[in-house]
Amino acid sequence: MTDQTHGTHDLSSKPRIQPVQEGDTRPVSVSVRLGRLQFHDSGKFRVLVLADIQDGPKVNKDTVKLIEAALDSSRPDIVIFSGNQIAGYDKAYAKTFRKRTWTPQKWSVGSSATNQRDSELEHTRELVRQEISQFLAPLIERHVPWAVTYGNHDFQCGLSNAELDEIYREFPGCLNPEPPIKRSDRPRKQPGSGLPNQYIYPCEAGTFVLPVSEDHKSDSVLGLVIFNSGDYGKLGGYGAPSQRALDFLKVAPKLVGAKSIVFQHIPVPQYYNLLKEVPTTAAHAVEGYRTFAGHNYVIDESKTLPGSFLGEGISCPDTDTGEFDILKSTDGYFALLAGHDHRNRFVGTTEGLRLFATPTCGFGSYGPAPAQRAARLLEFDIRHPYEPRTQLLEFGDLVGKSSSNKPYTYALNGAPDAAKEGTNLLRRPRLIAQILRKMHLKK
Template sequence: MTLRFNSDGSFRVLQLADIQDGPSVHKDTIRLIEAAIREAHPDLIVLTGDQIRGYDPAYIDTFLRRRGEQPGTHVRAVTELEAKLRGVKRHPLSKALLNTQPVDDNWTIDGIGTDSPKLVRRSGNGTKSKLESWAQSINSATMGTLFEEARQKVRDTFAAFLGPALEERIPFAATYGNHDFQCGVLADDQDDIYREFSGCLNPLAGSSPLALEPGTFALPIEASDGSGRIAMSVMMVNSGDYAEHPSDAESIGHESIASYARYASNSRGWDLADSDGYGTPSPEAIEWLRTVQHELGVRNGDGRAVPAIAFQHIPPQEFYDCLKEVPAYTPNAVEGAREFAGHCYVLNHDVCRPGSRLGEAIGCADENVGEVQALREAGGYFALFCGHDHKNAFVGHVHDIDLGYAPTCGFESYGPKSRLRGIRLFEFNERNPQGYVTRMLTWGDLVGRYSSNEVRVFFEDHCVTDLIGIRNELRRPQVLATLIGVGSMGLAALAHAAFKLFRR
């Protein structure tokens, strides 16, 4: 499928960030997507990661908190609780596989799939016994069944949120975030599932110089005159998921298995934060961002970089340069995360566009891999937009490039108030793509002030998982005023009770 500017020189893109839902996508999310499509009449939809709520109880048997671990072994306590509340139980055949393993090469498992699995010694000559072969076959078949069920659940999720786009025949492209793979279905498999749907533009990884890997590829947009000249390009970038430490990792195929010692002590913890930090685009992806511009220039015949906008999930550290540091007592200030903890920030309105909103800390990686610098050196890039931080919706211009966010458009995860959840619209002009116009299409503008479950949204807006979150809540004037009011009423009640007691 060829993307091309319209005859009037326009091209519209919708960015959907952090749908983050299970197989039954929330009806309000679908309503928002439908309303945004009716409003914008987009030529392309980009999905910038965390489409899948990988930690949803639906994936409790195949959940991967990190790549390379045993599926289903490090399920978070909050997911276990949610599973109980929903009545979700583990697959009966998965219990022995997940909880009972041979202690060494001299033992194998007997009774897989029953309530009383046993360890049985191998045959004395060290060769595989019939029992061991049987156990391994059951193991393989059971995990295959569980993963095929997970794939179908992913397929159902895609079908739900892609439904409005499929109905209107709007092409779409998707990259990946830090929660997508946690369902147990990795990016290459998810890519294959996406391509089952009409209008998917995700290319087969390695099929051309424009397609590096699942989630990292270029989408050229041709000129409206039909000449085939590439007037602009949309770049999708896989920004990784969680930090890995090369000294602790070994490569197996195209995946990497890392040590989990840093988080194993709290692998079932309540917190949603990551103890090792977030990932980054791979070194190959950073280099590709440079070389792909050369490839596009060659295709145009002039060797020049084309105007390009990049989309990915996790923001680089330079997003903090759109903020300014302020004293900790500043109203509505947010405290930075991890490497930026202990410092409080508000938007720098000298570099941010009107309408920008900062609702939480920027959840970038601890390492700066030079992505923004690579974009500048390659030439042509005028903007990089991300998701990941559900409450942020700002656009700033720093380092000669626009850095911006779309907030969550989903209603099954944490985020801002219902009226502020939305989808970002981009309007490009063929003669000057760099002079694009962008705005938020929010639930409040398109649908109404409140969602169908405002109690849940209220909790998600004020949910905290650590001390930083508590301090950020206390900097919100309405929250602080409410707490002071409630505290004052409590003290007055106590004083009144004490007064009556002493009068007796």
């Protein structure tokens, strides 16, 4: 990663990708036009990350507006959903709600009870389809491929991640592959993804790797590892990825043949390395989570990009799962991106790995002020593919004033959360927002 303070590359040049124009019916994703995830002739490749939609069957309309505006202003090659798309605790899923994956659902015994259970689960499937169709509609309309992983709330609706995977694959653009029976080193293609020439190395639901090719060549330059980081721990707090997923992480860069970036839901404990401990009375101090409770932190500006913001304690597992050591020891990774903590928005480097904390894009649960709910854009350059530039595409900039009825916000540290992170990857975003709003009014 480079930026105007830390980097060695000139970021003053404007990106060559233009906002979508009225009347342009081509797929927004350049990769879809090319048939696979691939750097463009411009030397660029773009990933848009949507974290923590976390809503029920009726998705908040401001969430959809943000997704639409972020797609039109950034024109990504692929969208990655980093988990907790489904608020499984929503009252609509009450009859099939499952608090923990290891807790059996309480069903009555008997044929009539079995029929009722099947009926209730099928109803949940329909509600999940209803929700997914709403936040995917902007992507499907614009022909943008996408991939999903899972968080600690998706399964709580009563459907396993594997069952959710099956539902996602019903929708156009899905890159989530069917898990292999045995081997993960045999690539496959995903029908309906819009990328007929795209190879995918599968592992399990929410865990797989996507190679990104050099322009006009078959050689892989970059790997996008979609990773299921787990949900809850049996002793409390958050759990660990499955052993199968961790083993896959060890070999994924070799399968791709290039260094990779990991996209997941729950951050690893090493995110705390980007903070510095301060007294309780220090300005804007935030208390750590569980294992880190009793200690107070602020952003370490010497390790993070300007504009980085700590809005809540980093909610990582109580014990180190070993994931970070795998990323370092394989020498096949350069970055890790997580969501989960809805108010955190920072980027920094520790032990040679770049860590991204991405805030919620959703209006269905808690988070920052409406204007600062955002999607994260990553722009990769073929000249230095492991140093992506990043920008948070904020609701206030792209859409304007929220129409929601005061979405749930809270501030743990009282710090102003208005600083912009990284650099501006868009051409005059406020002008773009005005154009998009005018186009929307014409519909």
